[in-house]
Amino acid sequence: MKLSTRSRYGLRLMFELALHFGKGSVFLKDIAKKQDISEKYLSKLIIPLKAAKLVNSARGAHGGYTIAREPSLITVREIVEVLEGDISPVECVKNSGVCKRASTCPTRDIWCSLEREIFNVLENITLQNIVRTHETKSAQRNFSYTI
Numbered sequence: 001m002k003l004s005t006r007s008r009y010g011l012r013l014m015f016e017l018a019l020h021f022g023k024g025s026v027f028l029k030d031i032a033k034k035q036d037i038s039e040k041y042l043s044k045l046i047i048p049l050k051a052a053k054l055v056n057s058a059r060g061a062h063g064g065y066t067i068a069r070e071p072s073l074i075t076v077r078e079i080v081e082v083l084e085g086d087i088s089p090v091e092c093v094k095n096s097g098v099c100k101r102a103s104t105c106p107t108r109d110i111w112c113s114l115e116r117e118i119f120n121v122l123e124n125i126t127l128q129n130i131v132r133t134h135e136t137k138s139a140q141r142n143f144s145y146t147i
Contacts, residue, residue: 018071018127025064077122
């Protein structure tokens with residue numbers, strides 16, 4: 001299974017918004033510059049994120065984008081599902097009716113198990129977790145040893 005740039009870039013977009021949580025709106029052009037992603041591409045990603053009520057927008061001089069909830073309440077799973085759709089590795093996991101062999105298939109249990117694992121991993125990582133990891137890595141990079 002391979003995630004598209006929609007999810008990878010969308011998560012980076014949401015990470016930037018999480019970094020600014022409670023500090024005001026952020027312009028897409030600023031996120032595009034920091035993350036080295038086309039502003040035009042980000043403008044396509046922001047639409048489904050707004051529709052899913054993960055992002056708020058404001059117009060005007062003090063406009064821009066903010067995340068709609070606290071970073072600790074937004075999971076990577078939510079973001080990926082908004083941008084990718086169903087994260088099941090095979091269609092029969094969510095809809096056994098698509099395959100007449102679903103009830104006897106020797107491999108369907110594997111795909112169901114994989115889907116549960118993917119779901120659990122993505123569900124248990126929040127934007128706040130990503131922000132904390134970023135802050136820890138930044139602090140480690142900025143720490144210099146003196147002798």
